[in-house]
Amino acid sequence: MTDRREFLLGTGALAAAGLMLGQAGRPAPDSAKKIRLGVVGGGFGTQFYFNEHPNCQVTAVTDLRADRRQKLRDTYRCDTAYDSLEEMLRREKNLDAVAIFSGAVDHCRHVEAVMRRGLHVLSAVPACFTLEEAARLKEIKEKTGLRYMMAETSCYRPGCIYARNLFRQGGFGEIFYSELAYYHDRGELDELIADKRSRFYEPDGRRSWRWGLPPLHYPTHCLGFVVGVTGERVKSVSALGWGSKHPYLSENPYRNPFWNESALMETNRGHMVRCNVFWLVGEDGERAQWYGEKGTLYMANGGLHGDVWRERMAKARPLAYPNYLEDPMLPPSMRHGSGHGGSHAFLAAEFINALVEDREPVINVYEALAMTAPGIVGHQSALKNGERLKVPSFDPA
Numbered sequence: 001m002t003d004r005r006e007f008l009l010g011t012g013a014l015a016a017a018g019l020m021l022g023q024a025g026r027p028a029p030d031s032a033k034k035i036r037l038g039v040v041g042g043g044f045g046t047q048f049y050f051n052e053h054p055n056c057q058v059t060a061v062t063d064l065r066a067d068r069r070q071k072l073r074d075t076y077r078c079d080t081a082y083d084s085l086e087e088m089l090r091r092e093k094n095l096d097a098v099a100i101f102s103g104a105v106d107h108c109r110h111v112e113a114v115m116r117r118g119l120h121v122l123s124a125v126p127a128c129f130t131l132e133e134a135a136r137l138k139e140i141k142e143k144t145g146l147r148y149m150m151a152e153t154s155c156y157r158p159g160c161i162y163a164r165n166l167f168r169q170g171g172f173g174e175i176f177y178s179e180l181a182y183y184h185d186r187g188e189l190d191e192l193i194a195d196k197r198s199r200f201y202e203p204d205g206r207r208s209w210r211w212g213l214p215p216l217h218y219p220t221h222c223l224g225f226v227v228g229v230t231g232e233r234v235k236s237v238s239a240l241g242w243g244s245k246h247p248y249l250s251e252n253p254y255r256n257p258f259w260n261e262s263a264l265m266e267t268n269r270g271h272m273v274r275c276n277v278f279w280l281v282g283e284d285g286e287r288a289q290w291y292g293e294k295g296t297l298y299m300a301n302g303g304l305h306g307d308v309w310r311e312r313m314a315k316a317r318p319l320a321y322p323n324y325l326e327d328p329m330l331p332p333s334m335r336h337g338s339g340h341g342g343s344h345a346f347l348a349a350e351f352i353n354a355l356v357e358d359r360e361p362v363i364n365v366y367e368a369l370a371m372t373a374p375g376i377v378g379h380q381s382a383l384k385n386g387e388r389l390k391v392p393s394f395d396p397a
Ligand SMILES: NC(=O)c1ccc[n+]([C@@H]2O[C@H](COP(=O)([O-])OP(=O)(O)OC[C@H]3O[C@@H](n4cnc5c(N)ncnc54)[C@H](O)[C@@H]3O)[C@@H](O)[C@H]2O)c1
Pocket: 040, 041, 042, 043, 044, 045, 062, 063, 064, 065, 068, 083, 084, 085, 086, 101, 102, 103, 104, 105, 106, 124, 125, 126, 151, 152, 153, 199, 208, 340
């Protein structure tokens, strides 16, 4: 029988990669240090298990909404709750760091407020919304020397961990082309207008930040698969978009006319990246296909096929990933399933591990901006019908 173990050990490029062992990150630190963490945003922000990390205590939580404040209190067993981030920053002394899960358009402003208070920060994706904000994030991080991390879930999906390991160990050779996709269908179009309880509305009936969001302003679930695997940077981008008649597109604060955007990107290593972010599509999920000199890795595709490795001049073969939950970077208390392919536990652990070890987190400000800025520029390109535009670098000089 050709079982999973035989396959992992037995084929050329993969055997070289020694992938039976998970290599998601550095081992969790053995330390008595406790990071005192504030958590902002009782929607997605309730899914990160910070309180399960032996080196973390959630000391304060906040949301503008009372129901969500309660959810945060219950999730993190934390009795100190504030009506807003701003109030928490004014009044709470018992903090080393803050995790921000507010709406996408607020991240940069909230991160700046936290860092101005002298606290480390974990931010939900995307890092920012404009190139001016990207420059400010870099500046405030460099001025303060505080730790910044972006919680990009794609970076710790099993397929991405596997591809990263394989790449580092030479199993792909050069990856010359990657196909990246983030598909998140907005659903039935009349209901989008009528269903005021959906995530496209605030409880008071106003449209939320999600209404009309330009697809490529949310590029990190795609670019995490390139920046988070090879570390390369996007240098230029040419993108196109498609839209139809709908208030989502004609009445949004972003003046975004597109449901879907598709970008072709050039990297600083001369490679090609195709990045799709679609809001109206009969598919869902986040996935990549990496094309290397030695072979191609396909992440599972919406029920059409599973995870597959195809070595050049060989047949495609199903791929099973190691159990990364056994990786030593996760404290034993966090070795359980979590959202977005199990990535939430890894992201929370990496942030706390980095603070305890007093080192930069893996998805630091430079990686975060390398995953975010190409999308901002890509949307500008789509608005100019595909004009090829340069992407500025936010890396250290
Ligand atoms: N896979 C992923 O990485 C992934 C998945 C889902 C969401 N997200 C990101 O996480 C973030 C949160 O997602 P969500 O679905 O919970 O969004 P949401 O809009 O439902 O929730 C944001 C919450 O932040 C609160 N908030 C805003 N300003 C605040 C302030 N000044 N003080 C205190 N609370 C404040 C709001 O009241 C709201 O409850 C978004 O930016 C989203 O992009 C990422």
